Amino acid sequence: MGFDLEALKTAVAEHGRVVRVVIAAIKGSSPREVGAAMLVWRDGQSGTIGGGTLEYRAAEAARRQTDPARLSHHALGPDLGQCCGGAITLVSEVYDAEAVAALDDMVVARPVAGAQMPLSIKRLLARSRGQGIAPEPQLIDGWMVEPVHKPARGLWIWGAGHVGRALADVLAPLPDLAITWIDTAPERFPDTVPAGVTVVPAAKPAELVRHAPRDAEHLVLTYSHSLDLELCNRLLLHDFRFAGLIGSATKWARFRSRLAALGHPPERIGRITCPIGDPALGKHPQMIAVGVAAQLLRPGLENELKKDLSA
Structure with a gap:
């Protein structure tokens, strides 16, 4: 405080x-x-x-x-x-x-x-x-x-679609998050952006990964599976505190295979959490956002979710 x-x-x-x-x-x-x-x-x-x-x-x-x-x-x-x-x-x-x-x-x-x-x-x-x-x-x-309050955690949200907007609305009021929000063009973002959120339009979002602090947290949920994959690849090469990817078990299985083909070992690929949030809450954007908020606020929850999903 x-x-x-x-x-x-x-x-x-x-x-x-x-x-x-x-x-x-x-x-x-x-x-x-x-x-x-x-x-x-x-x-x-x-x-x-x-x-x-x-x-x-x-x-x-x-x-x-x-x-x-x-x-x-x-x-x-x-x-x-x-x-x-x-x-x-x-x-x-x-x-x-x-x-x-x-x-x-x-x-x-x-x-x-x-x-x-x-x-x-x-x-x-x-x-x-x-x-x-x-x-x-x-x-x-x-x-x-x-x-003077200084946010302790940097969060990068990749994608300004329905889920990205829900995440920005739910997470922006939290006191310890400094949020950077990235998408491919200014028109991808809503007219009104929550206070404290830095909007970064970039034609090639993946090029921005190298500018992220190595202890930043990332949520990947763009409109493009190929862009999601490239972001995951760049993040694995760069390092991060937490990285979460939106998607189904099928999407994640394909991504694991493709990331392995790009040279990433299984234990490093396993650092990415997919799906994000709490699947039991459903797929409504706000429900995903609520689940992700809980995931980010509870240390180690992502590991609990992985165990539940693999059980």
Whole structure:
């Protein structure tokens, strides 16, 4: 969890004045963790701090807020009638283009109930910069400190057909994925692309494989079996953290044979997962996307699926 600077920049660019509400501290139980945040503007919002009534009241207060920053405390049970028995401290801050431009791109530390930077914050920032370790989101001595969120995983989606579009819609909101979406021409993509997704039209998509980080994850689902095969071939030559191919058992049997003929040994070919997702959910694009999301979020699930399919 961290300060989603890109989401804030996008919201400010689209809506002007935006209030960011973040959970700064917790005592007891809470519907969300410290660092969970939402963005609120005049007629909308994004993100969530959870809690139903808590979120509703916090959003309404944010729309009325006039102070640049505000600290508020909420007892979830007595004050809000929620089942959680804890208490939450919220920090609500108003941002415009000028305020966003002034933010650090590594760690955002700012006063919410004080002025001068205390020694505790100076030490925390020095330790973070010196050791390269991002601090946990926390409220210290009247200052809120949050690391700027950086997606930890790179995901490349090859193909912008029905399944590719469903995957982009389902996976884009996940906080730790940086998605690169590739197809053969601009018109292959929808008019509206989910926030945070980088669209790359390329007449020869397979030529882009060499530019992918070797720890990236890949989902291959183009309109062409020959292009799918070439992408699999290039990925096996390049390396990857995970590679999944859409298709039936028959398609995968043919691909294994052709990849072997191209010189790839069986154990390396076996690193590619086919089919992707959970076959039990069916072949509807959104069902495939839901299955793939679960597959990517659960380490080792692809191996479990392979065992199930071979049983």
